[in-house]
Amino acid sequence: MTVLALAVPVLAQKATIYDEPLSERRVAYTLNVTLDPEARTVRGTERIAWRNPDDVPVDSLQFHLYLNAFKNNESTFMRESGGMHRGFSAEEENRWGGVIIESMKVTTGDQPTLSTTYRTDDADLTDRIVYLHPDDDNLDDQTVAAVPLPRPVEPGETIFLDVEFESTLPRIVARTGWGEKSDGTRFFMVAQWFPKLGVYEVPGQRYVPEDAPRGQWNTHQFHENSEFYADFGTFDVTIDVPEEYVVGASGVRVSETTDGGMKRLVYRAEDVHDFAWTASPAFLEYTDTWRHVNLRLLLQPEHDGQAQRHFDAVKIALERFDEWVGEYPYTSLTLVDGLGGSNGMEYPTLITCGTAYLLPDWMRSLEIVTIHEFGHQYFYGLLASNEFEEAWLDEGMNSYVETRIMDTHYSPGSAISLPGLRLDDGPGQRTFYAKSTPSRGALFTRSWEYEVDADYGKASYMKPATVMRTLEHYLGWETMRRFLRTYYDRWRFRHPTTRDLQDVAEDVSGEDLDWFFDQFVYGTAVVDYAVEALEVEAVEGSERYKSEVRLERREDGIFPQTLRVRFEDGSTEERAWEGEAASETFTFDKPTPAVEAYLDPDNAVWLDVNRLNNRRALDASNVFARKQQFKVVVWAQQLFYLIGSLF
Ligand SMILES: [Zn+2]
Known part of the structure; x- marks a missing residue:
């Protein structure tokens, strides 16, 4: 794939990054928004385009309104987490967030002449919006919305919506929100922040709980332990912030202009399924390149001096993923050193890392988190499995490759390296699994359905890393590598499932692996x-x-x-x-x-407990x-x- 030159301010907003689309692009978003740091709001307009991929008409649209998880104590997220999530306290001031759809209207947008454009005389959909609670019947949860349409969207037809919305950012929680440094400087991690379509799955695309006979929306509520799922497309995003703010975002910056104390940044991202951004006046900015990728690091000033550690780690990850899994097709990658609970998270072509003041060299948490979050560009970003239903396909496969990169590059002592105490990343995760209650928590479990809450983490990270390392030893590394590459080649941009992954493993190895997957992926067999x-x-x-x-x-x-x-x-x-x-x-x-x-x-047999x-x-x-x-x-x-x- 040829890639055009980047970050050229003269590129028009609709300029393309890639000659040919990399993905099917079922959605397109155009957002024009303004950050108000005092009010902690992002408000503006959103044009959403969605093409019906099915061969039957579809009579409604479904949306995620993730920020409503932080609207009050009654959301499913808050009920499940008991009001606490990785340091978020419901007691703090200005803690709550949410997203309000002020209006939603059908438009023909820029393509009034196209016959495949959805039209209706009943264009204002605002009053039709209802909330759904497909997972738990919690009537107070407003994280999923549906809009019954005046008439169905025909197969192949594209519907355009103009939405006006206002998002209020919560105090940092679940990797999104606003934070404040001790000197009063503001920080914003603007993630899961706009009304966003769910995934419409055509027949055969899913099999949970069994093969779906008809196409349907897959739109789950935001749970304490769930992450995300969305379709691939394009994002054209214009962001207005006060002039002193430094901004990092998904995609490629097309232009940057200032006027009257405000700064306007225009971004375009292609063949991704989300768009996130960050803004703070405090960031120090560093740049570097790796092959075709422009690297940008936004660092907290107190971590100045650690820029090289970030770049070194991410380049090791780029190198190894390229060698073991496949090409990183994007031309940009932004690394963000955020505040507190915003760290250690992945968004398309943007990751938040996380370090500490005077982090010693022997403590490789910076490297682990940077390599881990980069790995998500593959399992979360490019493969994009349904993280609500099969979190392990992202977190677990990623933890496996992360531990393998760490142990290949930094062993002995890839996680902690002190004289007399050397701990490797992979063995550490294995020990965690073995010393948990290993008979509990199957990898293949919907993320909100673990009997014991803590089992989500084990079954999504440490155990799959251990399961996959065991499979690697069983099949041999060369076969395992072919499995990773084939999985990526066959399924990127297509939302693979556990079944698809097993099929690839069996194709590549030439072995029936039911015995392995039934015991250790679908089941909770314990080896001793x-x-x-x-x-x-x-x-x-x-x-x-x-x-x-x-x-x-x-x-x-x-x-x-x-x-x-x-x-x-x-x-x-x-x-x-x-x-x-x-x-x-x-x-x-x-x-x-x-x-x-x-x-x-x-x-x-790493699974031996x-x-x-x-x-x-x-x-x-x-x-x-x-x-x-x-x-x-x-x-x-x-x-x-x-x-x-x-x-
Ligand atoms: Zn992760």
């Missing part, structure tokens, strides 16, 4: 194999020894095992065990006695050392819990 006993006796009347190794499967999960036995003369033997029976005994009759039996000696019982030695001298090491891991797990709360 143990060497139950190692017994040796001299065979009477000979110079030989009978060594007996008894293995046990202690949980319901089944995973093929390798047993390695070491003998006194230094020789070793390996046995394969399919691991299905509850127990198995291997006997060795040799002129030398066994001294050690080790299950999974190459540490391939207890590795301390994987080994038995007749000489117990080094068991103590291993136990000490384990204690360090438990301590490190607490640290990971802290880091994890950043994402």
Whole structure:
């Protein structure tokens, strides 16, 4: 794909970035808005274009009004979170937000002559707007709106709406809102901020809970634990802010002009499914490039000196994703060092990172969060699975690649690197999973339906990272890499599901992987194999020894095992065990006695929740050392819990 030169102010607003659309572009948004920092509002107009992709008429439109999650204590988000979400306190002043649709009208926009444009005499839809509560019947929740149309949108027809709206930003919560520095400087993370269409899914596009026989809107309420889902298209966004504000946004900046104390910025983003921006007078701005990508970093002044760490980390991520998954097709990427709860979040071509004053080099949380959020450009941005229903496809696949990049680049000690304490990212997440209640929380679960709230995090991040690392060891890295690349090639811009991902894994490996996915993705099977006993006796009347190794499967999960036995003369033997029976005994009759039996000696089965019982030695001298090491891991797990709360 040829990419035109960027950020040339003379480009008209409708200029295209790419010669050919990268995605199907079912939607187009044109927004003209003004930020009022005092009132904490963003208000303006929005033109929405939506093309009916189905071969039957569609008689209503559905919208997300995410900011209404922060309207009061009665929203589903607030009820589920008990009024608290990652530091947001409902007690603070000016905490509430929300979005008001002042008017919504059908228009023929710029294309009055096109026969495929939706027309009606009954153009004002404002009074038709109703709220839906598809997930929990909470009548007080206003995060999903529907608009029954005067007549259906015919197949292939495009409807244009002109919307006037006002968004009030909440005190930073769930990665959006306003914040204030100690010197009074304002910061705005303007995200999930405008009335936004849900995804209309054509038959066959979804299968949750089973194959949908008809096309339908997929528009869930905003939950404490849910993220987002939207269709690909274009965004033309004009933003007015006070002149002293530094702005970062999704897409490419087309122009910047100032007039009468105000600054007008025009952005265009193509083939993305959301648009977010940030504004603050405090930002320090840094730029860099990586191949075709213009990198821009907006840093809090107190973190000056850490710019290079951000750029280094994101370039490692760009490099590895390009090599392992596929091309980063966009020409821009903005990194934002926001305030508090706005950090550690992904939006198309814009990520919020997060660091701390005087963050030491040995603490690689900055690198982890930067690489993690960049990875979302693939799993959240380009693949764009339904995060409400299958969060693991984004967070989990991304955590897998993130840990692999960290461990490839920075090990040993990819997460924490101190003399005497080195902790790697992947093993840290694995420990977190193993020490949780591993029998709870399947990866494939709607994000608001976890029985225990905390299981969402484990099942969306740490466990899938562990599941995928186990799959990698089982298939081999080269097959795993082909799987990642094929998944990306086949499904980018198309909202893949868990089933689609499994299909790719099976195609690429040539193996039926039902046994794996049923246990560890759809189910909650727990893997724990143990060497139950190692017994040796001299065979009477000979110079030989009978060594007996008894293995046990202690949980319901089944995973093929390798047993390695070491003998006194230094020789070793390996046995394969399919691991299905509850127990198995291997006997060795040799002129030398066994001294050690080790299950999974190459540490391939990361899903094994207890590795301390994987080994038995007749000489117990080094068991103590291993136990000490384990204690360090438990301590490190607490640290990971802290880091994890950043994402
Ligand atoms: Zn994430």
